[in-house]
Amino acid sequence: xxxxxxxxxxxxxxxxxxxxxxxxxxxxxxxxxxxxxxxxxxxxxxxxxxxxxxxxxxxxxxxxxxxxxxxxxxxxxxxxxxxxxxxxxxxxxxxxxxxxxxxxxxxxxxxxxxxxxxxxxxxxxxxxxxxxxxxxxxxxxxxxxxxxxxxxxxxxxxxxxxxxxxxxxxxxxxxxxxxxxxxxxxxxxxxxxxxxxxxxxxxxxxxxxxxxxxxxxxxxxxxxxxxxxxxxxxxxxxxxxxxxxxxxxxxxxxxxxxxxxxxxxxxxxxxxxxxxxxxxxxxxxxxxxxx
Amino acid sequence: xxxxxxxxxxxxxxxxxxxxxxxxxxxxxxxxxxxxxxxxxxxxxxxxxxxxxxxxxxxxxxxxxxxxxxxxxxxxxxxxxxxxxxxxxxxxxxxxxxxxxxxxxxxxxxxxxxxxxxxxxxxxxxxxxxxxxxxxxxxxxxxxxxxxxxxxxxxxxxxxxxxxxxxxxxxxxxxxxxxxxxxxxxxxxxxxxxxxxxxxxxxxxxxxxxxxxxxxxxxxxxxxxxxxxxxxxxxxxxxxxxxxxxxxxxxxxxxxxxxxxxxxxxxxxxxxxxxxxxxxxxxxxxxxxxxxxxxxxxxxxxxxxxxxxxxxxxxxxxxxxxxxxxxxxxxxxxxxxxxxxxxxxxxxxxxxxxxxxxxxxxxxxxxxxxxxxxxxxx
Numbered sequence: 001x002x003x004x005x006x007x008x009x010x011x012x013x014x015x016x017x018x019x020x021x022x023x024x025x026x027x028x029x030x031x032x033x034x035x036x037x038x039x040x041x042x043x044x045x046x047x048x049x050x051x052x053x054x055x056x057x058x059x060x061x062x063x064x065x066x067x068x069x070x071x072x073x074x075x076x077x078x079x080x081x082x083x084x085x086x087x088x089x090x091x092x093x094x095x096x097x098x099x100x101x102x103x104x105x106x107x108x109x110x111x112x113x114x115x116x117x118x119x120x121x122x123x124x125x126x127x128x129x130x131x132x133x134x135x136x137x138x139x140x141x142x143x144x145x146x147x148x149x150x151x152x153x154x155x156x157x158x159x160x161x162x163x164x165x166x167x168x169x170x171x172x173x174x175x176x177x178x179x180x181x182x183x184x185x186x187x188x189x190x191x192x193x194x195x196x197x198x199x200x201x202x203x204x205x206x207x208x209x210x211x212x213x214x215x216x217x218x219x220x221x222x223x224x225x226x227x228x229x230x231x232x233x234x235x236x237x238x239x240x241x242x243x244x245x246x247x248x249x250x251x252x253x254x255x256x257x258x259x260x261x262x263x264x265x266x267x268x269x270x271x272x273x274x275x276x277x278x279x280x281x282x283x284x285x286x287x288x289x290x291x
Numbered sequence: 292x293x294x295x296x297x298x299x300x301x302x303x304x305x306x307x308x309x310x311x312x313x314x315x316x317x318x319x320x321x322x323x324x325x326x327x328x329x330x331x332x333x334x335x336x337x338x339x340x341x342x343x344x345x346x347x348x349x350x351x352x353x354x355x356x357x358x359x360x361x362x363x364x365x366x367x368x369x370x371x372x373x374x375x376x377x378x379x380x381x382x383x384x385x386x387x388x389x390x391x392x393x394x395x396x397x398x399x400x401x402x403x404x405x406x407x408x409x410x411x412x413x414x415x416x417x418x419x420x421x422x423x424x425x426x427x428x429x430x431x432x433x434x435x436x437x438x439x440x441x442x443x444x445x446x447x448x449x450x451x452x453x454x455x456x457x458x459x460x461x462x463x464x465x466x467x468x469x470x471x472x473x474x475x476x477x478x479x480x481x482x483x484x485x486x487x488x489x490x491x492x493x494x495x496x497x498x499x500x501x502x503x504x505x506x507x508x509x510x511x512x513x514x515x516x517x518x519x520x521x522x523x524x525x526x527x528x529x530x531x532x533x534x535x536x537x538x539x540x541x542x543x544x545x546x547x548x549x550x551x552x553x554x555x556x557x558x559x560x561x562x563x564x565x566x567x568x569x570x571x572x573x574x575x576x577x578x579x580x581x582x583x584x585x586x587x588x589x590x591x592x593x594x595x596x597x598x599x600x601x602x603x604x605x606x607x608x609x610x611x612x613x614x615x616x617x618x619x620x621x622x623x624x625x626x627x628x629x630x631x632x633x634x635x636x637x638x639x640x641x642x643x644x645x646x647x648x649x650x651x652x653x654x655x656x657x658x659x660x661x662x663x664x665x666x667x668x669x
Contacts, residue, residue, distance in 0.1 A: 021572075028603055077506055099571075102474050102504040107402045107433035138572075140602045140632070155548015157600040164654040181547055182503075183399040210548055214400060235551035238558035245554075246532045246547025246569035248503060249399075276556060278657050 005093060005119065005177070005195065006034075006128045006136055012069040012093075013061045014039045015082045017049045022073035025097075025138055026050045029071070032141045034134025037065040058089040069093040071127060071136040079123065080105035087116045095136040096122035096186070103184050103248070110186045121187050124247070125180030126156035131173055139163075139176060147172015149284065150196035152189055153208030154181050154215070155247065158235055161277050162208055169281030174202045181247030183212065189219035197226050204229045204284050207271070209262060211236030212249040216262040224269040229287035231272045231280055234259045292500045292515050293340035297380050299498035302473060302510075306465040309492045313382030322363030325381040326356045332384035335362035339374035342497065347372050352384060385492055390482035391454070393463065395470040397477070397501070403430040404470070406442075406463060410454065427451070435471035439464045455489065462491050473511070474504025522585060529581045531570050538563025540663070541586035541595030541626075543579075545570045553598050553656055560664040565592045574604040579612025587620045594625040594667040596659055601632025610638035614645060623647055625666035629659040 006012075014029075016022040017039025027050050029036055038053050038061040045056030055061045058070065070086045072079060072094065079098045086094045087109075094113070101123045113120040121128060127137015131146040138156070143164040149171050153159035156178050163176055177192045179185050189207060196202045207230055209216040216234065223230050237259040239245055241252035252258045263273050272283040294302070300310045312329060315338065316322035326333040337349035344350060349371050351362040363379050370376070392409040406429040427449045431437055442460040451459070462483065470478040477499040484492045505512040519527060526533030532547070540562050544550035550569050557564055566586050570578060579597075586595055599609055609630060629651040630638045642648050649666065651659040 024603060076503065100503045100506070102507070103399065103476065103501045104397055104433055104471065104474060104504070107397065107404075110402050111432055111434075138602060140600075153548070155546060155551075157544070157546030158548030158552045160600050160602075161549060161552070161654060161656060168654065184402060208548065210551055233552070235548050235555060238554045238564075239551055240536070243534050244532075245534060245551050245567060246571075248501075250547055250551065275559070276657055277552065278655055 005175070006069070006130045006133055008133060010069050010093065010133070011035055011037045011065065011067050012071060012136055013037060013058065013065070013067045014052070014073065015058065015070055015086065016073035017041055017052065017054060018044050019073055023049055025073060026052065028141070029135055032134045034136065037061070037067050058085045058091070062089050062091070067091065069136065071095040071097065073097055076100040076102070080109055083109045083120065084112060087112050087118050092118055093136075094118060094120045095125070095127045096120065097125060097127060097137055098122075099124035101182070103182065106182060106184045106186065110184065113186055119187060121177065122180045122185065124182045125185070126159070126178035128175065128177050130175045137178065139178070143167055144176070145172040147174065148201060148203040149173050150199070150202040150205045151176040151208065152192040152196070152205070153178055154210050154249070155208060155235060158233075158277070159208045162206060162233065162280055165277050166206070166281055166284075169285070171281055171284060174199060181210075181249055183249040185215075189215050190222045193219060193222055193226065197228055202228065204231070204288050206230075206280055206284065207232040209234045210247070210250055211239055211245070211259050211262075212247070212251050212257040214256060217265045220265040220269040220271070223266070223271055229272070229284070230270070231274055231283045231287065232266050233274045233277060233280060234262050234266075292502055292505070292511070292518070294498040294500060294511065294514065295338045295340060295378075296336065296496055297338060297378075298514060299496040300493065302498070303466065303469045303478070303493065303496060306469045308462060308465050309490060310496070311382040311385050311492060311494065313380055315378050315380055316363055317367070317378055319360045319364040319367065322379060322381050323356050323360035326353065326359035329381065329383040331355060333359050334382045334384055335359050335366065336380045336382070337366045337371050337376040338378040338380055339371055339376060341372040341374055343372060349376075385484060385494065386487045387484045388487045389485040391485065393466060393480045393483045395466055395475065395478040397433070397475070398430075401430065402433065404433055404467070405430055406467065408463070410451065431467070435468060437464055437467045454485065458489075458491055473498065474501045474508060475499065476501050522588070525581070525585060526568070529578055529585070530573070531568055531578065531582055533585065534567040536564045536566055538565045539591045539593045540564050540667070541566055541592045543568045543570065543582050543586055543595070543597045543599070545572075545574060545599040545601060549598060549600060549656070553596060553660065556656055556660040557596075560660050562660070562664055562667070565589055570599070574599060574601055574606075574609050576608040576612040576615065579609045580615040583613055583616035583626075584619055587616075587624065592624065594663055595627070596663050597626060597628045597630070598656055598659060599630045599632065601630065601635075603633050605634050606630050606632045606638040607634045607641065610641040613642060613648065617645060617647070625649060625663065627651060627659050627663040627666070629656065
């Protein structure tokens with residue numbers, strides 16, 4: 001897949017590489033073939049983790065290893081600073097896996113990234129997986145197979161089930177992007193859909209949405225102008241309003257964020273709506289043959 | 292989290308904003324004593340975490356100490372907008388010349404902090420804000436600095452004439468800073484009163500906090516902790532997200548989207564969830580044990596689904612947690628377990644011989660839900 005995201009030119013660092021999760025996930029990202037060049041942990045800049053040099057600052061990692069991307073696993077209360085550091089060091093792609101980051105911090109990260117022209121994915125997201133290239137984040141390698149379908153989702157584990165269903169049905173993937181489950185995410189559905197629309201290998205797209213906010217409605221506006229078929233699954237149709245379902249953003253309030261209005265907006269834009277994960281490959285095959 | 296008015300006022304008053312003198316009462320006698328201290332005329336307000344309180348009769352103006360006692364008596368113990376009233380706030384009645392509305396909103400659709408001012412406040416503000424052009428709106432980049440000169444220039448440009456602009460700008464900047472410091476999603480003053488001497492006083496204060504900010508807000512975190520039910524508190528200690536619901540099927544999933552997807556499939560099968568428990572990313576034996584005990588605790592729970600996508604977590608730990616929980620779970624209630632991830636085969640083998648456990652070995656949640664439907668109907 002040719003995208004501005006993860007590709008053969010990506011040279012990524014891991015911020016928070018010496019933490020338990022950072023270290024374990026570094027191992028699995030390397031196993032998936034990802035080009036990781038260094039780790040960064042303030043105050044721990046010496047030695048190696050998983051064979052990668054560890055630096056005190058992102059700037060040092062950029063200078064010594066020519067890094068251009070980062071995946072962040074630092075604790076929530078210091079994640080804003082880690083993202084600011086990555087943006088200031090000129091990195092073009094930053095994936096924030098950390099969850100429970102205060103929403104105002106995310107808003108500040110997003111504003112700064114926009115000014116710097118950096119792409120930030122997340123927070124509270126599983127990251128990016130590109131079969132044949134690798135992954136920045138935590139998606140399980142075993143469910144993927146190289147192919148022509150792009151996946152973009154707010155939830156991690158529901159997207160995994162969708163991807164596993166696609167692979168089972170013989171529909172491989174160009175890339176999967178988890179944009180995150182928070183009320184504010186730094187990259188929205190629309191921006192990822194634009195990449196899939198422009199990518200010559202991608203033939204069809206699956207959108208995994210859920211209740212809360214209006215990101216799906218905004219995506220629908222762009223989808224109505226797309227040439228490629230889109231199939232969507234919206235989670236939370238059975239969820240009562242006013243309760244927050246695991247994701248900070250998954251809440252129906254004051255008449256907005258309900259599943260039905262998202263489904264209606266997507267339908268109007270020409271999206272095929274799946275009622276269950278199993279229906280997705282069936283609908284997608286139908287659309288790929290029909291279009 | 293919605294912070295109750297008395298605490299919200301206490302927090303914002305630290306920024307040098309004026310609030311009416313007053314205290315909280317839990318009995319009519321306490322209310323009368325406070326009203327007497329305040330010198331007679333008072334306002335008695337039900338402390339509930341909800342808007343629309345004024346319209347619902349939760350705010351009563353009282354001319355005498357006896358009236359305050361009666362108002363407190365009528366509110367305490369009552370259910371108002373779905374909340375039990377256990378505390379009332381007694382405040383001194385202020386000599387109001389005019390009422391305004393001020394709101395500071397972290398707008399997740401635009402990624403900006405919105406300052407909203409209406410020069411005419413009051414209980415109908417929701418309609419005014421949506422329909423009237425008399426509402427002033429300033430979008431500020433997120434952060435904690437809002438220069439007062441910018442706010443003054445904005446108010447001047449909006450041709451605000453009947454209010455002292457420097458005084459109003461000062462209040463707005465302090466509110467903006469308080470909202471930033473407190474991780475507020477919403478800080479709403481309705482009304483902001485102009486008194487007869489021209490001073491500005493916050494008569495009400497609605498504060499809604501981003502729960503993700505609680506980790507750096509020790510005072511708010513303590514308020515949050517004591518507001519939780521026993522089971523919610525246990526869930527918090529386990530580090531899981533837990534939502535009690537009305538039905539009779541227990542639900543554990545490793546992730547919010549998978550959880551909501553599972554609820555949707557249960558509904559399609561005519562089953563109704565009793566709860567929703569999201570383990571989050573880190574799955575350990577003790578977490579799964581505590582989680583399963585929690586969701587099976589209500590006696591109306593007829594059966595449960597455990598739907599885990601463990602990734603690199605060791606799923607044998609999850610299986611051990613399930614086995615440990617079974618010792619403390621009453622009755623013959625079926626539990627359908629779908630576990631995928633690292634060590635999935637070992638986990639399946641461990642659970643295969645457990646009574647009441649039904650292992651699903653495919654990726655499709657549909658299969659697990661169908662099996663559960665079959666089991667609870669027999």
